[in-house]
Amino acid sequence: MGIIDNLVAKYFASVVGFLVVSIPFLSQNHLFTKTEQNERSRLYYTYGRMLVKLAEAIGRLVLAGRDLTRLAGFTSRVTELRTVLRDLNNGNYQRTMVAGAENLKPNGGKLIFKNNIIKFDRVPLVTPNGDILIPELTFEINSGMNVLVCGPNGAESSANYGLYSGGELTKPPRGKLFYIPQRPYMTLGSLRDQLTYPHSGAEASRRGATDHSLEEYLRRVQLEYLLEREGGLDAVEDWLDVLSGGEKQRIAMARLFYHQPQFAILDECTSAVSVDVEGSMYRYCRDVGITLLTVSHRKSLWQHHEYVLHLDGRGGYTFSPIESCTEQFGS
Known part of the structure; x- marks a missing residue:
């Protein structure tokens, strides 16, 4: 569906439009045949550009439908999550069970x-x-x-x-x-925080973790080059992207x-x-x-x-x- 939408929106509509617009200019019995060549070229270019903009606008409308469908799915999931959390806070959430599993309760052993x-x-x-x-x-x-x-x-x-x-x-x-x-x-924070998660760097220091030991762990996984590339254990980056x-x-x-x-x-x-x-x-x-x-x-x-x-x-x-x-x- 995505491939078809892109082909129709970006290429098919424009090609058909240019063919339709070219008919009056190429026809022998049309008003444009009596005008000079420069004027015909100017009109063809003007109408062609208008057609391209129209095709782009229609394409955006076609693709907007797909984006709205995705947005509807996201909002439905978030709404369902908020409803479940609200019911849990109110103490009236009933867990749905499949047939034959009513006697099995999670964490019941x-x-x-x-x-x-x-x-x-x-x-x-x-x-x-x-x-x-x-x-x-x-x-x-x-x-x-x-x-x-x-x-x-x-x-x-x-x-x-x-x-x-x-x-x-x-x-x-x-x-x-x-x-x-x-x-x-x-996690958000320094390279040290990535190594000690879920402990913070300060908590790791209280537990006896030294810079030398953390650097040794990086060497064990062959990531010691991060110390030089990023600027040491205290470097702060967007680690998810870096x-x-x-x-x-x-x-x-x-x-x-x-x-x-x-x-x-x-x-x-x-x-x-x-x-x-x-x-x-x-x-x-x-x-x-x-x-x-x-x-x-x-x-x-x-x-x-x-x-x-x-x-x-x-x-x-x-x-x-x-x-x-x-x-x-x-x-």
Whole structure:
């Protein structure tokens, strides 16, 4: 539809218009044939320019309809969000549930905080509106067991964003579990603030982070050139535009090195990073004792993990050592 709109608005209307305007000037039995050549050229140019402006105006009207449709979609989403937030504040929001999932309530299971372990014991995963992602999930991850999560497109991320609704979930305390998305958030502030997010630079200093340690994290992800290019750790830029996609992902990994949690969930967070840099970052995580749960389709990452959680996209899963999984799937 966009291609057709652009062709009609920018080219087709103008070509047809010029053909129509040229008929009186090229016809043998018309008033313009009795005028001098210079006058005919002047009139043709004048009428042609008027036609081009008219075609441009009509084209803007045609394209305006598409822009108004997009604007209507944006306003509808914002209005729906404001309505839901207002209902939540008033305490009368009713969550819509799919059929058969009325007894599954998000965050309705037993939650246990314990260091150096993530354990799912008969935990069903559901979305906020009640869609069942996995009827029952049971497996255990201890510190040092790097796990690769794989499966059909969308299945892994859906499982990551699902909410436990029963059973027993054991996980590390607050601050011991770190999550890195594919498109990391760039905060407003200095380069130091990017490395220590969500801590501020001042808070990081109180926690013992020195300039030397932060610069070392940049070297670990091969971004030390930013110190010279941008003017040091205190440089303030619009980092969302200044950094490329791969640089943003490496900044997120430097954040992980700064926080050094017990477990880290990596959701396709190195998709724009070269294989050699990716390998050095994963090896450093192993050296400092960060256990990784990686969502990725890259074959190069299998060597950095010991176990694989394979999701079939239909509610089933397998959790096994990565050697047996490679034999099973022939990869």
